[in-house]
Amino acid sequence: MYCSIPEIAEYLRMPVSQVEKYVLEGRIHSVHDGEQFLINKDQFTLYFKQLELIKEEIDEWRSEPLPPDRDIKDED
Template sequence: MYKTIAETARDLSMPEDQVQRYIYEGRIKAVHDGEQFLINSTQFDMYHEQLERIKEEIEIWRNTPLPEDPDVKDED
C-alpha cells in the first residue's frame, strides 16, 4: 500500500519534514508520481514489529521485581 508523506509521518509519529528529509537521504524509499512522493508502507513492517517487541521487553523489565539485597540485613 502506498501512502503520502503526511500519512507516513502520522504512522511513524514524526514530522513531515523529517520524513521528506529521509526520502532525500535515501533512508526511506519512495517514488515520485510527478506531483508527490508515494511511500510503500510495507518497508516499515519490520520497524513496527521491532517497536512492539521493545515495548513488550520494557513492560517486562518494569514489572520484574528487584531481588532482595543480601547485605541489607547484615549488621556488623
C-alpha cells in the first residue's frame, strides 16, 4: 500500500521534514508520481519486527539479576 509522506511520518512517529529528508537522501525508497512522493508502507515491516526484537532483548537484559560483587570484603 502506497502512502504520502505525511501519512508515513505519522505511521513512523517522525517529523514530516525528517521523512522528506530521508526520501531525498534515498534512505527511504519512494516513487514520484509527478506531484508527490509515494512510499510503500510494507517496507517498514521488517524495521518494526527488528525494533520489537531489540526491545525484548533489552527487557530480558534488564530483568537479569546482578551478580554478587567478588571484591567486597568484610572489614569489621
